[in-house]
Amino acid sequence: MWPFKKESAAEEEAPEFCRFLDEDAERLRDALRKRDWETARGILGATDPETRSYYFSVAASTYGIERWITGAEPGAALPLLIRGAALLTSAWELRPDGWTGRISDAAAELWTRWVSQAAACIDEVTTREPGWADAWTWSIALSRSLGLPLDERWRRFHRLIEIEPDHWYGHEQMLLALTPKWGGSSEAVFDFARTRAAACPGTHIPALVALAHREHNAHLSAVREPDNPDRSLELTYYEPTEITDDLWEAAQLSFWHDDYETTVLTPIVWNNFAYAFAWGDFHKPAWALFDSIGEDWITRSPWGDVEFFLRSRDYTRDNLE
Numbered sequence: 001m002w003p004f005k006k007e008s009a010a011e012e013e014a015p016e017f018c019r020f021l022d023e024d025a026e027r028l029r030d031a032l033r034k035r036d037w038e039t040a041r042g043i044l045g046a047t048d049p050e051t052r053s054y055y056f057s058v059a060a061s062t063y064g065i066e067r068w069i070t071g072a073e074p075g076a077a078l079p080l081l082i083r084g085a086a087l088l089t090s091a092w093e094l095r096p097d098g099w100t101g102r103i104s105d106a107a108a109e110l111w112t113r114w115v116s117q118a119a120a121c122i123d124e125v126t127t128r129e130p131g132w133a134d135a136w137t138w139s140i141a142l143s144r145s146l147g148l149p150l151d152e153r154w155r156r157f158h159r160l161i162e163i164e165p166d167h168w169y170g171h172e173q174m175l176l177a178l179t180p181k182w183g184g185s186s187e188a189v190f191d192f193a194r195t196r197a198a199a200c201p202g203t204h205i206p207a208l209v210a211l212a213h214r215e216h217n218a219h220l221s222a223v224r225e226p227d228n229p230d231r232s233l234e235l236t237y238y239e240p241t242e243i244t245d246d247l248w249e250a251a252q253l254s255f256w257h258d259d260y261e262t263t264v265l266t267p268i269v270w271n272n273f274a275y276a277f278a279w280g281d282f283h284k285p286a287w288a289l290f291d292s293i294g295e296d297w298i299t300r301s302p303w304g305d306v307e308f309f310l311r312s313r314d315y316t317r318d319n320l321e
Contacts, residue, residue: 015295015306021264022051025058032062037072037079044078049133051264053169056134060085077125077132084121085138087114088145096229097222098181099147115145136160137170144177150184153177166203168265171196175208179215186216197250202259209250210272213243214302238280247276251285267297275302278312286316 020026024043031039044059046052059065059082066086069079091114094107103111122142125135136159143153153174160170178184178192189212197206217237225231238244254260255269270289277286290313303309 015298015310017300017303017306018267018297020058021054021267021297025055028055028058029062032059032065035068035072037069041073041078049164050168053134053137053167054264056082056085057169060089060138062086066090077129077135080121081125081132081135081138084118084125084142087118087121088138088141091115091118091145098144098179099183100181100222100226115142118142119146130159131163133160133164133167133170136163137167137173140170140173140177144173144182147183150178150188166200166205168204168268171205171208172211175211175215180219181222186219189215193250194246197253201253202257202261204254204263204265204269206250206254207269207272209246210276213238213247213276214272235279238276244280244282247273247280248282251277267293267299268301270297271299272302275312278316281319283316283319283321287320290316 020029024046028040028043031037031043040059044052044055046055066083069082069086073079091111094103094111095101119142122135122138125132126139129135136156140153140156140160143156157170157174157177160167160174164170175189175192176182178188180186190209193208193212197209200206214233217233220237221231221233238247251273255266255273270293274286274289274293277283277289298306298309303312
């Protein structure tokens, strides 16, 4: 049974992005905005590791949390890690193109300050709590932000999967750490995605293959138009047989696998495969995913805006046989 059912929207209303994947995440954001740490602490202590990692991501993306969170429970590791993650999240907005993009001197100074402050928090937590998967997830994220050697990024990832082999957010951060814009290569991204997909059948992890293709398409777009911040992705990228076959095999290992279980993070998988299948002209499986997504589970990534989601869904529906 799906953990969180929303009320149906009126037919005439345009859909909106799903802001939260369950009710407790919404409660968490509300508590953090009110600086109600007692309530937030209870939600962040969820027993399920995957749910807990999702709640942590919600906390880290709460606006302004880095300004007060460590004072809510002085000396505790959880607020310290949240502060570090929040600082990194803010810093990335300054470098949407990673190391390959140009930013102003003022932005570069702010970047250096925020990343340095984040490093102090995250490094302390991994030292104090070496068995905490979420801490290593953000340590991987920190490694690309610091421009550390790829060997060090891999070391942190291997430490993560020793603790939690199918940690979605940690895998996502490692994939990003291998992208060209952060000093890696598309070859490394694809090898990582396919290798980890094969190692984690029946989980969300094979959806990394869909993410890898989108990152590569974004890289190709950046190469074509390096100075255009509004550049768009080439949707025909997904049409070649070798790409659709790659995505099909990944789906077989993920949400189509007999051992796959629907969880709080499943909408992330649905949306990423729906995007790739829609523009790879796999209309029937794409439509099945759009049906599962409905209007309640539209995630901001990979669509970017609701209009593009609707365009993709309409394109799929109009091409059903």
